[in-house]
Amino acid sequence: MTAGFPGAAGSGLVDLIARRRPRWLHTAWCSATGALGLLLALAGTAGGQNRFTVLEEPSTTAVGLAVVVATGGAVEAESEAGATHLAAQALLEGIRSQLESLGGHASVECSRSTIRFTLLLPARTWRVATDLLLDQLFRRREVNDAALERARARVLRALRLDEGNPAHEARIALATARFGTDSQWARAPCGRAETVAQLGLAEIREAARKRFVPSRATAAVVGPVEAEAARDVLRRALGDSGPPRLPDGPRARPAAAPRFVEKKTITTWVGLAFPLPEEPDTEALELLACYLREATRPSPARPDVHAVEIDLERDGGGGALVVYLVTEPDQAGRRASELRSLVRRLARDELSETEFESLVRRCRGARLLALAAPEARARDAALQLCFDREYRPPAAEIDALAAERLRRAAASLPEPTVVTVGPSRAP
Amino acid sequence: MKYWILPLSAAAVLLVPGAGPSPESLLGPLFVEQPEGGPLVIARPQPESPLVALRLSVPLEGGRGGGGVARVLQHLVRERLEADAAGQGARVWLAATPTHAVYGIVGPVESFDALVEILRRAVGLPEVRPLDLEIARAAAAVEESAAVELPEALLRRRLRQALFPSLPAGDGAAVHAVTAGLLREFWREHYRPERMQVVVVGGLPAPTAIAAFRGWRPTMEAQLPDGLPPPSGAEPGRDSRPQALSPWAGVGYLADGLDAASLAISALLVEAQLVGPGIRKASAEAWCHSDRCALVVIGAAAASGLDAKGVARRLRGAVSESASRAETRSVAEARRTLRNRTLFAARTPDGLATVVGEFAERTGDPRGAERFLDALDQADAASVRSVLRALAEREPATAEVNP
Numbered sequence: 020m021t022a023g024f025p026g027a028a029g030s031g032l033v034d035l036i037a038r039r040r041p042r043w044l045h046t047a048w049c050s051a052t053g054a055l056g057l058l059l060a061l062a063g064t065a066g067g068q069n070r071f072t073v074l075e076e077p078s079t080t081a082v083g084l085a086v087v088v089a090t091g092g093a094v095e096a097e098s099e100a101g102a103t104h105l106a107a108q109a110l111l112e113g114i115r116s117q118l119e120s121l122g123g124h125a126s127v128e129c130s131r132s133t134i135r136f137t138l139l140l141p142a143r144t145w146r147v148a149t150d151l152l153l154d155q156l157f158r159r160r161e162v163n164d165a166a167l168e169r170a171r172a173r174v175l176r177a178l179r180l181d182e183g184n185p186a187h188e189a190r191i192a193l194a195t196a197r198f199g200t201d202s203q204w205a206r207a208p209c210g211r212a213e214t215v216a217q218l219g220l221a222e223i224r225e226a227a228r229k230r231f232v233p234s235r236a237t238a239a240v241v242g243p244v245e246a247e248a249a250r251d252v253l254r255r256a257l258g259d260s261g262p263p264r265l266p267d268g269p270r271a272r273p274a275a276a277p278r279f280v281e282k283k284t285i286t287t288w289v290g291l292a293f294p295l296p297e298e299p300d301t302e303a304l305e306l307l308a309c310y311l312r313e314a315t316r317p318s319p320a321r322p323d324v325h326a327v328e329i330d331l332e333r334d335g336g337g338g339a340l341v342v343y344l345v346t347e348p349d350q351a352g353r354r355a356s357e358l359r360s361l362v363r364r365l366a367r368d369e370l371s372e373t374e375f376e377s378l379v380r381r382c383r384g385a386r387l388l389a390l391a392a393p394e395a396r397a398r399d400a401a402l403q404l405c406f407d408r409e410y411r412p413p414a415a416e417i418d419a420l421a422a423e424r425l426r427r428a429a430a431s432l433p434e435p436t437v438v439t440v441g442p443s444r445a446p
Numbered sequence: 447m448k449y450w451i452l453p454l455s456a457a458a459v460l461l462v463p464g465a466g467p468s469p470e471s472l473l474g475p476l477f478v479e480q481p482e483g484g485p486l487v488i489a490r491p492q493p494e495s496p497l498v499a500l501r502l503s504v505p506l507e508g509g510r511g512g513g514g515v516a517r518v519l520q521h522l523v524r525e526r527l528e529a530d531a532a533g534q535g536a537r538v539w540l541a542a543t544p545t546h547a548v549y550g551i552v553g554p555v556e557s558f559d560a561l562v563e564i565l566r567r568a569v570g571l572p573e574v575r576p577l578d579l580e581i582a583r584a585a586a587a588v589e590e591s592a593a594v595e596l597p598e599a600l601l602r603r604r605l606r607q608a609l610f611p612s613l614p615a616g617d618g619a620a621v622h623a624v625t626a627g628l629l630r631e632f633w634r635e636h637y638r639p640e641r642m643q644v645v646v647v648g649g650l651p652a653p654t655a656i657a658a659f660r661g662w663r664p665t666m667e668a669q670l671p672d673g674l675p676p677p678s679g680a681e682p683g684r685d686s687r688p689q690a691l692s693p694w695a696g697v698g699y700l701a702d703g704l705d706a707a708s709l710a711i712s713a714l715l716v717e718a719q720l721v722g723p724g725i726r727k728a729s730a731e732a733w734c735h736s737d738r739c740a741l742v743v744i745g746a747a748a749a750s751g752l753d754a755k756g757v758a759r760r761l762r763g764a765v766s767e768s769a770s771r772a773e774t775r776s777v778a779e780a781r782r783t784l785r786n787r788t789l790f791a792a793r794t795p796d797g798l799a800t801v802v803g804e805f806a807e808r809t810g811d812p813r814g815a816e817r818f819l820d821a822l823d824q825a826d827a828a829s830v831r832s833v834l835r836a837l838a839e840r841e842p843a844t845a846e847v848n849p
Contacts, residue, residue, distance in 0.1 A: 078492040080472040081786075081793040120779075122786040139793070141786045142472060243472060377533075384535015384553045387496050391552070391794040414496040 069262040070233075071253040072400050072410045074241040076393065082145035082242035083393030084138040085401040086156065089237075089265045090230040092208045093131045093334070099226070100203075101174070101210015102218050104129040106226040108170035109162045111136065114155045121148045129209040131194075132266055132334040133405065139394045142243045146252060149240065153256035157236065160227045167220055178212040189288035189343060189440045192280045197269070197292050197339070197436045204269035204334075233257045235264050239400035239410070241393040262408045268336015277355065277437035286325055287351040287441025289344045291358055293432040295337040301407065302416040303428035304331055304340060307365070309382035310425075314361055315344060315354070323347040324354065333406045340432060348441050355437050366430035375422040383417045471816045472789055473802065477652035478812040484659035485642035488802055488812045489652035492795065498648030499552035499795035501803045502565055505641055506545055514586060514621040515632045516547035521582035522572045527551075530564045538568075539796070544606075544613045545735070546807055547636075552796040555649040562658045569642075570665025571633045579626065586621045597688045597847040601696040601744050608843035609698045609733065609740045639663050643812075645803040647795040690849045692726065695758035696744040697842040698733075699765065704836055706732070707821035708829040709739055712837070714780040715772055715830065716743055719764040724752050728761070734808055741765070741837055754846035762842065769834035777827040785822055788815070 091103055107127045118125050121144040128135045136156070140148045155161065181187040191207060198204040236257055240249045295304065308329045317324045326345040332338045346354050370378065390396045390413060403410045477489040485502065506516055520540045527549075531538045536553025549568045551561050574582075593599045606613060639662055646655035701709050713730040720728035720743070728745035743761040747753070752760065792798040792815075805814035 074494075076492075076494040078472075078490075078494060079793060080789040080798065083793075122782055124790075139790060141782075141789060380554075380557070381532060381535045384537075384557065387535070387554055388537055388552065391497060391796070393793055 069408050070236065070257050070259075070404060071238045071250070072240075072404060073244065073246045073249040073253070074239065074396060074400065075244060075246040075249075076241060077243050079242045079393050080142070081393055082140040082142055082240065082244055083395070083397035084136075084140060084145070084149055084152070084238070084240050085394065085397035086136040086152070086236055086238045087398075087401040087405045088134045088136075088156075088231055089132060089235045089263050089335075089405055091129055091132050091134055091266075092206050092210065093203050093266050093269070094230065095203060095206075095210075097203070097206075099214070099218065099222060100206055101178075101215040102222055102226040103134060103230050104209045105167075105170060105174055105215055105218055106162065106223045106230070107134045107136070108174055109167045109223055110155055110160065110227055110231065111152075112166035112170045112173075113161055113163065114151055117151060118148055121151070123148045125152070130332070131204055131206075131208045131269075133402070135398060135401070137394050137398050139392075140242075145240070145242070145244060146248065149249075149252050150256075153238075153252070156231050157233050157256050160224075160231055162220065162224050162227055164220060167223055171215065171218075174209065174215055175212055178207075178209065178215060181207070182212060185282060185284050185286075185288055185440060186343070186345075188280070188282065189290050189438065192278065192438045192440055193290035193292055193341070193436065196275070196278045196438045202269060234260060237263050237401045237404035239397040239404070241397040241400070263405055265335035265405070268334050274434045274436045277439065280438065280440045282440050282442065284440075284442055286345050287348045287439060289342075289346065289351050289355050290438045290440070291342040291344075291355060291435040292332075293340040293342075293362065293435040295331070295333075295339055296431045297337050299331075299337060299431070300424060300428050301331065301403075302413065303420060303424045305386060306379065306382055306417070306420060306425055307362075307428050308340060309385060310365070310378055311342065311358065311361060313378075313381070315342075315358060323350040333402070338406075342435075348443050351439050351441060355439070359435065362429050362432060366426060366432070369422045369426045372422065375425070379417065379420060383414075386413060386417060471819060473792060473798070473816050473819065474813070476802065476813055476816070477656065479656045480640075481656055481660035481662075483639065483661040483663070485639045485644050485662065486812070487656045487659050488643065488645045488806060489655040490645070490647040490798060490802060491650065491652050491655075492648050492798075495649040495795055496555055497552060497795045498555040498558050498561065498646065498650055499550065499799040500561055500565055500644055500646050501548065501550040501796070501799035502569065502642055502644040503803055503807055504547040504549075504569065504636055505643075505807075506542075506547060506636055513542045513544045513547075514590060515624060515629065516542040516636075517586040517589060518579075518582045518621060518624050519572075519629065519633065520547065520549075521585045522574050522578060523568050523570075526572075527564065527568045530567070531561075534560050534564070536561055536564075537796075538564075548803070550796060550799065552648075552794075552799075558648075558650055558654075559658070562662070565644075566662060567665050569637055571630065571637070579624075579629075583621060583624050586624075590621050595689055597690040597694040597746070598744060600688045600847055601694055601845050602742075604845035605696050605698040605742055605744075605843060606733070608845070609700060609742070610735045610738065613735065637664055643803065643806060645799040645806070647799040647802070688847050690847050692749070692849060693747045693752060693754035693757055694745070694847040695754045695761060696742065696845045697758055697761045697765070698740050698742045698844075699837040699840050699842045701732075701739040701741055701833070701837065704739070704833045705825065705829050706734070706739055707818065707825040708833045709741060710784055710822070711777055711780045711825055711830050712768065712772070712833050713741055714783060715768045715776060715834070716741070716764050718776075719768050719771065720745060720760070724748055725757065725760055730764075754848050758844050758846060765834065765842075766838040769831050769838060772827055772830045772834055774827045777825070777830050780830075781822050781825060785819060788819065 095102055111125055111127055122141040124139045126137050138152060195205040238253050238257060308331060312327060312329050315327050323346050328343045330341055332341050342358055344354055390399055400410045480486045520542060527538050531551055534553050534557040536551050536557060539550040541548040549565060551565055553561055593603060644659060709732045713732050717730040726746045726748040730743045733740045733742050745757050745761050747757050788801060792801040802815050805818060806812045808814060
């Protein structure tokens with residue numbers, strides 16, 4: 020009767036997801052007559068546990084809430100590119116003044132496969148504000164003209180800043196190389212200004228109605244909250260019906276020869292995307308990303324490197340370890356080769372114990388500092404629930420890492436897709 | 447008690463000590479102890495946190511150009527400090543004001559002992575070559591120049607000088623004249639552990655945090671090179687002209703004898719009053735130092751119209767008009783805003799260490815931040831109106847910057 024429930028092999032799942040163990044678990048397991056009740060309870064709680072989590076932290080001074088909806092540019096037709104993000108912004112605009120009167124600060128981010136809402140809330144009003152947001156996102160979904168136009172102005176300002184920005188063009192070029200010109204995964208994640216400017220109220224209302232549904236959502240609350248009360252709030256909005264539905268992942272093509280896009284800039288952008296396996300070892304890959312950042316970041320030893328950005332991008336089919344590096348045009352080829360060699364070397368040769376411990380010490384700190392704020396922890400937890408179907412506290416996961424896992428993570432990455440955007444061909 | 451100036455952005459206001467912490471306070475519990483031979487330690491355990499933040503402050507009272515000389519010391523250690531911290535997966539931050547030098551570090555709680563040691567070396571007298579000292583002096587001089595070239599920073603400096611004349615007017619001369627001998631003397635006088643205060647926030651018990659500073663002393667004095675080359679070039683900021691694109695003005699009202707929490711709320715109400723045509727950018731803040739507080743309002747003119755005198759008139763008018771608009775609802779909203787700003791600023795271990803540390807420095811009370819939140823809850827529309835009316839009757843100090 021527990022078949023089909025992810026992680027239902029033991030009570031570990033409950034511990035991983037909620038800091039408080041439900042008292043009913045042991046009693047229910049032991050009672051033969053409660054078998055049906057157990058099935059229902061597990062169906063409700065385990066499914067709910069796949070979609071939301073609460074990190075009760077009495078000593079934190081504010082509450083972080085994150086809601087991740089598995090939708091975005093990847094599900095849009097060409098003519099409505101950006102509609103999902105615009106709908107998200109419009110939904111938030113509809114309640115922004117109420118949230119602000121409750122002391123809340125809200126933001127929306129878009130990627131190809133997710134829309135993420137993050138809220139920072141006072142302890143005194145978190146419950147009312149959370150109810151307000153979840154109600155707007157998943158029940159009312161009200162979008163009026165005024166809210167839409169405010170949202171549109173905000174989105175267009177951001178999109179117009181992107182246009183002509185070489186960094187943005189590098190991202191689009193890399194996505195095109197990975198997925199092909201005609202794929203919706205190759206489009207700009209938040210749409211294009213010319214399309215967003217023309218989307219009408221009816222289209223946006225339809226996008227809100229179709230795409231902002233509880234079955235696609237995960238959520239997390241972090242801070243000085245009472246865990247049971249927080250779970251009730253989330254359960255009321257998201258329900259208990261199993262893990263989130265993700266859009267189908269992109270069909271990535273095998274890495275072709277490196278591509279070059281000519282652009283009249285002073286420096287050159289190099290983009291590399293290493294596809295992730297279907298069930299990636301996320302923390303080991305985060306450590307790998309940290310290792311690569313340290314090895315390639317600007318320094319006196321690398322005067323030609325102006326900036327490096329390395330991130331894990333997740334989607335329904337796995338994702339990619341994506342590297343963007345800004346360098347001098349005549350060094351672009353060399354830096355791209357260097358990065359590939361670093362990954363291959365790590366895949367072949369495990370780090371020594373000393374090197375590994377030193378790396379973990381440095382990177383663990385960087386990872387934890389990135390999660391220092393409650394809203395960052397909430398976003399991390401909601402994203403884990405979305406892509407990994409469970410939440411595991413990063414600190415514990417990092418402690419469980421070993422050099423062999425890092426080596427295997429590097430070895431799991433095939434050859435990357437490489438794109439160069441710059442003024443001339445690198446020698 | 448000694449205080450130092452902090453703008454309202456960090457909700458820095460004097461409090462009347464005496465009230466106990468509210469049971470609802472999210473800034474506590476705080477554990478305060480001065481271990482033998484060490485600094486005053488204020489510990490705030492956060493059992494769930496995998497991080498720990500340490501914020502150490504060195505009081506710089508007395509002596510000319512304290513902030514400037516402290517900045518030179520900080521520049522001497524910055525690179526090594528950042529490298530040491532990165533090796534532990536930690537991050538550092540440094541700051542220097544006329545009254546305090548601040549050294550902060552935040553990282554994994556497992557590295558706590560290493561972070562304490564890094565902090566000890568950070569406030570030690572570093573071993574340096576003449577070139578290192580010249581570079582540090584130049585870096586501090588650049589910071590000093592920025593303080594007089596930007597109109598807002600220049601206004602703040604002039605108002606600070608007018609309102610708190612006991613504070614040094616500027617650090618340019620001191621930075622310019624730093625020698626090895628002066629650094630050594632300055633360090634010996636100020637960098638003594640019994641004068642320092644350290645706030646420890648994070649995932650370790652208070653007794654552990656306190657015990658770590660027992661017998662804690664900065665690293666032993668190193669040899670500073672004699673024969674440091676004389677300063678080259680002009681004193682930083684002496685000949686600088688502010689880079690103002692539009693007229694700026696600032697007014698400062700001394701608030702002696704007025705309720706501090708109500709003063710903080712008043713500043714928010716005045717700032718709201720300045721939103722409108724004619725003024726491009728404006729801020730209102732409560733400043734406190736040495737038993738004195740002041741309301742300071744600074745603004746810049748919009749593209750067309752007002753000159754600096756006109757901006758100053760608008761700022762004064764905002765203070766006068768705010769009293770009539772201080773009613774229950776607006777005061778309650780301002781109170782909530784201040785409370786939330788403080789709590790949001792304190793939501794990370796380093797943020798909480800900063801909030802607790804700054805209030806402790808300002809009030810002389812380690813629980814100053816908690817008492818501020820309590821006092822906010824007591825302020826009401828009547829007390830805020832009373833403060834604003836009293837201020838409106840006082841003649842403010844005024845400063846102007848024209849393009």
